[in-house]
Amino acid sequence: MDIKSLAETYKDYIIEKRRFYHAHPEVSNEEFKTKEYLIKDLQDMGIEVYPCKNCNGLVGLIKGGKLGKTVALRSDTDGLKIEEKTNLTFASKNGNMHACGHDAHISMLLGAGKILSSIKNELCGNVKLIFQPAEEVVQGARDMIKEGVLDDVDAIYGVHVWGTFDAPLVDFSSGNRMAGAYCFKITVEGLSSHGSSPHLGIDAIFVSASIIQNLQAYVSRQNDPLNPLVLTIGTINGGSRFNVIANKVVMEGAVRSFNTDMDKIINDLKKIVENTAKAFDATANIEMMHYTLPVINNNENLNNIARNAVKKLYGESSLGTLPTLMGSEDFSLFMKEVPGVYGFIGIRNKEKGIIYTNHHEKFDIDEDVLHRGSAIASQFALDFLNN
Numbered sequence: 001m002d003i004k005s006l007a008e009t010y011k012d013y014i015i016e017k018r019r020f021y022h023a024h025p026e027v028s029n030e031e032f033k034t035k036e037y038l039i040k041d042l043q044d045m046g047i048e049v050y051p052c053k054n055c056n057g058l059v060g061l062i063k064g065g066k067l068g069k070t071v072a073l074r075s076d077t078d079g080l081k082i083e084e085k086t087n088l089t090f091a092s093k094n095g096n097m098h099a100c101g102h103d104a105h106i107s108m109l110l111g112a113g114k115i116l117s118s119i120k121n122e123l124c125g126n127v128k129l130i131f132q133p134a135e136e137v138v139q140g141a142r143d144m145i146k147e148g149v150l151d152d153v154d155a156i157y158g159v160h161v162w163g164t165f166d167a168p169l170v171d172f173s174s175g176n177r178m179a180g181a182y183c184f185k186i187t188v189e190g191l192s193s194h195g196s197s198p199h200l201g202i203d204a205i206f207v208s209a210s211i212i213q214n215l216q217a218y219v220s221r222q223n224d225p226l227n228p229l230v231l232t233i234g235t236i237n238g239g240s241r242f243n244v245i246a247n248k249v250v251m252e253g254a255v256r257s258f259n260t261d262m263d264k265i266i267n268d269l270k271k272i273v274e275n276t277a278k279a280f281d282a283t284a285n286i287e288m289m290h291y292t293l294p295v296i297n298n299n300e301n302l303n304n305i306a307r308n309a310v311k312k313l314y315g316e317s318s319l320g321t322l323p324t325l326m327g328s329e330d331f332s333l334f335m336k337e338v339p340g341v342y343g344f345i346g347i348r349n350k351e352k353g354i355i356y357t358n359h360h361e362k363f364d365i366d367e368d369v370l371h372r373g374s375a376i377a378s379q380f381a382l383d384f385l386n387n
Contacts, residue, residue: 003382004313006115007375013114014370017041018107022088025079025096025103028134031056034077034106038131041110045117047129055143056133062116064123064385069154071384072128072338073112073377074331075105076135085361099363101161101347104370106131108159111374116381125385128153138181138290141330145337155302156340157380158331159373162322163357165346167366169320170376172306172343178295179228179256181328182266186211186273188238188284192247201245205238207282208249214272222268229265230256230326256326258294293332295342302341302384309379314372320346341380345373 001009026034035056042049042060051058056077084097092098109129116127130149134140150156165171188208193201212233223229231253238249255265270286277284297303310318322344331342347365348354356362 001118003115003119003375003378006118007111007371007378010111010114010374011371014107014111014374015367017110018103018367018370019090021106022098022103023090023092025092025094025098027081027096028078028137028139029056031077031133035133038077038106042113042129045113047113047117052144052147052149054147055140057140057144057149058131059149060113060129060131062113062120062123062127062129064125064127065121066124068123068125068385070126070128070152071381072130072150072153072156073109073381074130074132074156074158074334075109076102076132076140077106078102078133078136078140080136080359082359082361086364088364097361099360100136100358101363101365102135104161104347104365104373105159108370108373108377111371112377112381115374115378119382123382123385127381127385135330138183138292138328138330141333145333150334150337153338155384156334156338157306157377158334158340159343159345159377160329161347161365162344163348163360163363165320165322165344165348167346167349168314168318168369168372169346170310170318170343170372171320171322172297172303172310172341173321174297174300174303176258176294176296176324177342178329178332179230179258179326180260180262180292180294180332181254181256182262182291183254183289184252184269185287185289186251186253186284187287188249188251188277188282190245190247190282193245195243195245198245201247202280202282204246204249204282207277207280207284208236208238208251210280211273211276211284214276215269218268218272228258228326256328258296260294292328292330293336295329295332295335297341299339299341302339305383305387306341306343306376306380309376309383313375313379345369
């Protein structure tokens with residue numbers, strides 16, 4: 001039986017698994033039950049399972065019938081702290097939600113496990129099924145790499161379902177796909193005084209507002225507009241009372257770019273933060289925290305294998321184009337270690353009322369694309385190993 005037919009055979013199983021994991025989401029670094037469920041699901045297929053020791057990730061290993069290379073297929077597993085409002089019969093009721101589609105990624109990879117296990121004797125090499133935690137906090141890929149999950153891997157494949165991309169299109173475009181994100185924390189130190197006497201204090205809130213303005217001016221006036229750059233201040237906390245000049249403010253944010261050498265941007269931000277504060281006799285520092293690199297499809301061999309897998313299974317008309325995104329994905333850290341390719345699967349279906357984008361409390365997917373995702377991943381693995 002060919003891969004397309006096998007995917008149809010396992011379609012109900014794949015949807016069933018998507019609904020199960022959708023109903024039981026766990027947030028980053030808390031995917032304990034998810035890990036347990038996945039171990040059981042893989043063992044039920046007869047797949048060897050290797051749980052990570054220092055995170056909630058795990059690897060399923062499918063050994064091919066002939067010696068050869070090793071290819072990895074990856075899914076992320078964490079949900080978000082979002083109260084679900086989809087009214088689905090299998091909606092989450094625990095205060096978390098798979099609002100980014102990682103439940104779909106899990107089920108598609110389990111489906112690929114079913115398909116590849118069925119044809120393992122045809123494989124010239126091995127397949128690793130990587131179930132990665134903590135993608136939403138840019139940590140899981142780094143943790144799994146430290147545990148050596150890529151040590152014997154020759155190539156890695158990943159996809160993301162996307163809410164603004166029509167089902168059942170699939171995109172494996174070359175070049176820039178998702179931006180790198182560098183998260184930071186800014187601490188501003190001022191001096192308290194009575195609100196009626198601002199001249200006796202140093203207003204950390206006012207200084208922070210000036211820093212925000214100047215950071216956005218950097219994006220609009222010092223960055224080349226042909227090089228995409230987005231800077232976001234997502235949190236700002238400071239002050240103790242309505243009539244007291246605040247002596248401290250802490251802000252958190254992120255800068256996103258396709259520049260793989262961020263040293264200049266980081267140094268520029270540091271200069272703006274420190275000098276803006278200095279102009280008002282305050283002090284401020286910027287601390288760069290976790291980061292992920294841009295997702296760039298620059299391996300044409302893998303890009304072609306992925307696109308050809310789509311065409312073999314579902315025809316050239318199934319290939320679509322999703323515009324480059326400024327969102328980020330720590331799959332890029334895998335791609336730094338081994339050659340990789342990253343794609344997008346359309347899940348928007350207006351006729352079914354599936355219209356909300358990722359991270360929305362009503363986000364849903366067209367489940368009819370899930371078995372296709374399993375088939376394409378399996379075809380990619382087969383073609384990579386056997387060619």
